[in-house]
Amino acid sequence: MTVGLFIPCYVNQLYPNAAIATLQLLQKLGVEVVYPVKQTCCGQPMANSGFEHLSQGCDDLFVENFSGFDYIVAPSASCVLHIKDHLHSDTAPEEALLIRERIYELVEFMTDILKVDRLQARFPHKVGIHQSCHGLRGLHLAKMSELVGPAFSKPEQLLNMVDGLELVTLDRKDECCGFGGTFCVAEEAVSVKMGKDRVTDHTKNGAEYITSPDLSCLMHLEGILHRDHSHIKIIHIAEILNSAL
Amino acid sequence: MKDTGTKKHAALAEAFIQDREKADWHDGALWWIRQKRDMQANVTPQWEELREAASAIKSNVISNLHTYLLQFEANLKKNGVNVYWAANAEEHNQIIYSILKAKNITEMVKSKSMLTEECHLNEYLNERGIDVINSDLGEYIQQIDNEPPSHIVLPCIHKRKEEIGALFHIHLGTEEGLSDPTALTRVARKHLRNVFLTRRAALTGANFAVAETGEYVVCTNEGNADMGAHLSDVQICSMGLEKLVPEKKHLGVFLRLLARSATGQPITIYSSHYKKPRPGQEMHLILVDAGRSRLLGREDFRASLKCIKCGACMNTCPVYRKGSGLSYHNTITGPIGAILAPNLDMEKHADLPFASTLCGSCSNVCPVKINIHDQLYKWRQVVVKEGYVANSKALSMKAMAFTLSSPTAYQAAGKTGRWFLNYAPFAINNKFNPWYKQRDMPDGPKESFGEWYAKNGEKKEG
Numbered sequence: 001m002t003v004g005l006f007i008p009c010y011v012n013q014l015y016p017n018a019a020i021a022t023l024q025l026l027q028k029l030g031v032e033v034v035y036p037v038k039q040t041c042c043g044q045p046m047a048n049s050g051f052e053h054l055s056q057g058c059d060d061l062f063v064e065n066f067s068g069f070d071y072i073v074a075p076s077a078s079c080v081l082h083i084k085d086h087l088h089s090d091t092a093p094e095e096a097l098l099i100r101e102r103i104y105e106l107v108e109f110m111t112d113i114l115k116v117d118r119l120q121a122r123f124p125h126k127v128g129i130h131q132s133c134h135g136l137r138g139l140h141l142a143k144m145s146e147l148v149g150p151a152f153s154k155p156e157q158l159l160n161m162v163d164g165l166e167l168v169t170l171d172r173k174d175e176c177c178g179f180g181g182t183f184c185v186a187e188e189a190v191s192v193k194m195g196k197d198r199v200t201d202h203t204k205n206g207a208e209y210i211t212s213p214d215l216s217c218l219m220h221l222e223g224i225l226h227r228d229h230s231h232i233k234i235i236h237i238a239e240i241l242n243s244a245l
Numbered sequence: 246m247k248d249t250g251t252k253k254h255a256a257l258a259e260a261f262i263q264d265r266e267k268a269d270w271h272d273g274a275l276w277w278i279r280q281k282r283d284m285q286a287n288v289t290p291q292w293e294e295l296r297e298a299a300s301a302i303k304s305n306v307i308s309n310l311h312t313y314l315l316q317f318e319a320n321l322k323k324n325g326v327n328v329y330w331a332a333n334a335e336e337h338n339q340i341i342y343s344i345l346k347a348k349n350i351t352e353m354v355k356s357k358s359m360l361t362e363e364c365h366l367n368e369y370l371n372e373r374g375i376d377v378i379n380s381d382l383g384e385y386i387q388q389i390d391n392e393p394p395s396h397i398v399l400p401c402i403h404k405r406k407e408e409i410g411a412l413f414h415i416h417l418g419t420e421e422g423l424s425d426p427t428a429l430t431r432v433a434r435k436h437l438r439n440v441f442l443t444r445r446a447a448l449t450g451a452n453f454a455v456a457e458t459g460e461y462v463v464c465t466n467e468g469n470a471d472m473g474a475h476l477s478d479v480q481i482c483s484m485g486l487e488k489l490v491p492e493k494k495h496l497g498v499f500l501r502l503l504a505r506s507a508t509g510q511p512i513t514i515y516s517s518h519y520k521k522p523r524p525g526q527e528m529h530l531i532l533v534d535a536g537r538s539r540l541l542g543r544e545d546f547r548a549s550l551k552c553i554k555c556g557a558c559m560n561t562c563p564v565y566r567k568g569s570g571l572s573y574h575n576t577i578t579g580p581i582g583a584i585l586a587p588n589l590d591m592e593k594h595a596d597l598p599f600a601s602t603l604c605g606s607c608s609n610v611c612p613v614k615i616n617i618h619d620q621l622y623k624w625r626q627v628v629v630k631e632g633y634v635a636n637s638k639a640l641s642m643k644a645m646a647f648t649l650s651s652p653t654a655y656q657a658a659g660k661t662g663r664w665f666l667n668y669a670p671f672a673i674n675n676k677f678n679p680w681y682k683q684r685d686m687p688d689g690p691k692e693s694f695g696e697w698y699a700k701n702g703e704k705k706e707g
Binding site: 014 | 645651655682684687
């Protein structure tokens with residue numbers, strides 16, 4: 001099995017440790033990983049701002065970089081959802097469709113394709129999960145609170161395999177953090193209020209770390225935590241799952 | 246009416262959030278209703294199947310609207326109801342005025358109608374010497390305060406009881422400082438009782454209308470719609486074209502969903518069916534288009550006509566809960582308002598599709614399964630293409646798209662101080678950037694993953 005590793009632009013540039021953890025984790029799990037070096041971005045920053053028509057260049061480049069892999073895996077639920085829903089190519093429509101079917105967010109790739117049932121990882125801390133909305137309601141990584149049905153959570157399933165880790169229970173387990181791409185500056189007041197309220201939920205329930213399958217949410221929460229001189233840290237789920245014994 | 250001027254959602258929401266304690270209370274009150282809704286959904290057998298059925302029935306209605314409307318009209322006439330068709334708000338208001346004028350009526354009581362709010366009927370009639378009183382308690386409070394409703398089901402949810410007490414003190418002469426909800430309700434009730442007994446004309450909206458029988462259904466908790474209608478000589482109903490269900494049996498699906506989704510009640514206290522005038526009474530029904538047929542013609546957006554106005558999308562929306570309904574500067578507020586409003590006036594409402602994080606909670610509480618957050622995304626594309634977006638934004642998007650389409654440009658930019666911190670619209674390292682008002686950005690790491698990979702990637706890790 002050969003996996004094309006997609007490291008979204010902001011992860012590549014701002015959170016390289018999460019990307020390294022993703023690569024190492026997949027390799028530990030016996031996966032052949034290739035990182036196409038000419039990759040850039042999924043195009044979501046333009047598309048969600050209403051400029052989908054400008055993202056064709058990104059789409060074409062994505063198809064060029066990621067055609068032919070058995071799977072494409074990325075440590076970012078939001079970017080994966082964007083590709084799944086919107087990747088489009090006039091010149092290579094079939095390849096684009098195949099990529100949309102074969103792209104997975106890291107957590108769901110581990111639970112659904114690799115069917116990981118044990119991990120050699122230790123993280124002796126109290127951790128709160130921030131469900132990224134695109135992971136939760138887009139990729140269905142867990143049961144969302146809005147729907148009626150049996151409970152499940154893929155991130156929890158994996159975090160429960162980590163030695164020493166204690167998950168904290170939140171008051172609002174799947175509320176949006178308020179990042180929302182350019183929403184975070186266009187609607188600064190609401191965005192920050194939402195972020196602060198999420199941070200408070202984790203703080204008051206005793207989390208030492210906030211983790212998520214999406215770093216964009218975490219970047220926003222980290223910005224708020226840092227400004228408030230909080231002792232709580234953010235960490236991408238790949239870094240926890242890859243943490244050494 | 247108090248005017249929000251030309252302020253956009255972001256500015257209006259920011260103003261609401263300034264009162265932190267009140268904003269937290271507002272958020273908590275609506276979240277509590279969302280939780281009540283969840284409790285009801287979880288104990289209602291086949292909840293998800295009910296949503297699916299409701300969605301399918303409404304799809305059928307909007308796909309065959311022409312046929313159902315004609316059937317409904319024929320049955321209304323058979324039942325002795327006068328039927329009118331209004332293409333827009335102006336026509337709607339004129340029709341109502343002419344009905345009232347013919348009877349020399351100068352006072353009307355009104356309830357359960359967002360449509361007449363949308364048409365600004367009260368103002369229209371006031372200018373022509375006809376007084377209108379909204380009899381739903383929340384609407385009544387909003388009317389006293391000369392402010393539009395902030396929520397379609399909970400019109401004054403953005404006001405605390407102390408604010409309502411102060412309004413009653415000024416307008417209804419209650420004791421200063423009185424804010425006990427029961428006491429205030431008693432005062433309003435006493436005042437409204439007289440209104441019901443003296444007004445000869447009563448107008449209501451309709452929650453549902455049955456094509457098969459020509460009846461319409463009004464769901465209320467306060468009984469005020471019934472009180473008004475039963476005591477009136479002239480009963481008027483204003484309804485949007487989309488309110489139809491094909492057959493009476495379909496009401497069973499919608500009545501099980503409506504109140505549970507709206508307020509977490511199993512059902513509203515009253516579900517009143519109106520069909521025929523009493524002897525000596527007149528009934529009039531106005532079918533209003535006001536942009537609905539245009540919406541029907543917009544393929545990507547027509548599913549929004551399925552809306553049964555339960556308000557669940559508002560209660561669940563974190564942007565709504567933090568920033569309040571009045572920030573949407575539209576009669577229908579919240580996520581559903583943000584997808585309905587651009588169809589009415591795209592220029593005025595160009596900001597609303599952007600007043601969302603696209604978290605998707607709205608689409609998943611919606612009892613008729615409207616793809617609200619997908620439509621928000623699609624409206625953004627339309628709004629931008631139609632040119633209702635700042636030039637500066639268009640330019641920065643073009644620059645961004647250029648760099649991200651070119652690995653060479655991207656990598657070159659990335660080497661010097663992290664491209665992302667320099668170019669991403671929200672991350673641009675500049676003290677005027679709103680990101681930095683209340684947040685920090687991570688320091689750019691020493692090297693990007695790409696650079697790390699060039700050095701270490703080829704050797705097998707782990």
